Structure formats: structure tokens, C-alpha cells
Amino acid sequence: MSGEHASTRIIEAYARGGTDLAADEVWAVEAHLEACRVCxxxxxxxxxxxxxxxxxxxxxxxxxxxxxxxxxxTMPRGRRRSARLSRWLMPTMVPWLAMVVGVTLMALLLDLAGTGSGEVSLVLLFAPVLPVLGVAASWSRGLDPAYELTASAPRAGLHLVLRRTASVLCAVVPALLVGGWATGVTAAQWLLPCLAFTVTTLALGGVVGVTRAAVVLAAAWAAVVVAPTLATSRTAFALQAGGLPAWGLLLALGVGVVIARRDAYSVLGAHR
Incomplete structure (x- = not known):
């Protein structure tokens, strides 16, 4: 790509079938053609x-x-809006997002009722893994009925992954914000782990698939942090203020890996 338009070399190579173009060049020219009538x-x-x-x-x-x-x-206006919405959210995500928000509200009610785990806030305990479940549902080969169409679209790579992840966070973060405010948990205590876990899911997803990465991370969190915390009623170091720098480092590393491996999300394995 050069300037605002695709170069002549890329245009001609793509017209011949794109066999002599790199994968990222094919993706870039296809995405560019969507919005550029000149090209x-x-x-x-x-x-x-x-x-x-x-x-x-x-x-x-x-x-x-x-x-x-x-x-x-012509397509009715309502369907056109639905088609635009599908870029951010697919119908099968709705039940999963409702479940995630429901779990957040249930944890909040248990905290307010004083039936939680002693000094540990259940909202804080589950905050890191709640968006991970939504991310897994948003990029799952088994849950997306339009998987073949999604995988073959020009923007089926990292661009679409980030859009759907953003839609998950838009649903989960407000619920966690209300839960944290009601239970007295500072935003940094749950927001950093929440974002770090989400980005780590995407980073590992470029290697083993987003759904598999989400399952592995959620299981690891449950075994290493949730189970011991509920058993001892003591806040784990990962949930204390002293653990925030580690979460910040994990978030930065995850972002770096996602950027470095951004082309990995254009292959079919990212849907596993």
C-alpha cells in the first residue's frame, strides 16, 4: 500500500490471483477495496x-x-443495521454475555448479603475471567453459524477479533464498575486483571486458538486463585494492590504479543 491507494504492483498482482503477494498484503488490499472506489x-x-x-x-x-x-x-433498513451490528456482535454471543453479566450481578448480591468468602470480594475474584468467557464465545468456530463466511471475509483477522472483544468489554466492564463501586473495590484492582486476562487470551489465541486459550486461562485461574481463596477466605496476592504492577506488566506483554503476531488471526486456527 502506498499513500491513500494501493500501488499498481499490488493491484496487478491481486488481479492475477494474488499468488505472488504476502498474506498481509492480500488482507490489506481486500480491506482497502471495501472503502475505496478509485482502487x-x-x-x-x-x-x-x-x-x-x-x-x-x-x-x-x-x-x-x-x-x-x-x-x-433492496434490503430493508432494519436488516442493514443488523448487518452493521454483526461486525461487532454475532447473535450467539448474546446468551453468553447475558450469562457473564448475570454472574457479575450474582457475585455482587452475594457480596452485599455478606455470604461471600470472608474478606474476599467475589466481584474482584471473578472479574479477571468474566470477559474471557465472552471473548471465547465471540471467536468460536463451534458457536458461529456463519463461520465459513466469517473466516473468508477480508477483515476476518485481528480487526474483527478486536471489534468483538471490544463489544464483550462494553457489556462486562459497566457491570463490573457497578459491582466494584457497590462493594468498595477500587477500579484498578479489577480493571487491570480484567484487561490483562483478556489481552493474554488474545495473545495465546494466536498460537492455540482463542477458545482454547480462554478455557486454559479460566481453568488455571480457578485452580490457582479461586479455589485456594474460597478455601482459606484470604485474598490472594494476585488480587491485592501489591500485585497491580505484575498485572500491568502482563497487560503490556500481551499487547506486544498481539501486535507482533497480528497476522496469526487471519488463519483458520484462530477460530479453534
């Missing part, structure tokens, strides 16, 4: 020159589709 026109002209067989096939297909499309009603 789409250049691509159309390049296809006629570089791949005449493809141009002929497109013309044949279009000649058959054009009469049908002329008589087809």
Missing part, C-alpha cells in the same frame, strides 16, 4: 488486462444476474 475501478481495469479469462467469467455471470437483481427488492 476498485483500477482493479476492474486490471482484471481485464491481467486476467482476461476472469473478466470474461465475471461478465457472463453478471449478464445472468443483472435481470434478476433488477427485480429484487
Amino acid at each position: 476498485r475501478d483500477r482493479m476492474s481495469a486490471a482484471v481485464g488486462t491481467e486476467a482476461p479469462a476472469v473478466a470474461s467469467l465475471v461478465d457472463t455471470v453478471w449478464s445472468g444476474l443483472e435481470p434478476r437483481l433488477a427485480g429484487t427488492a
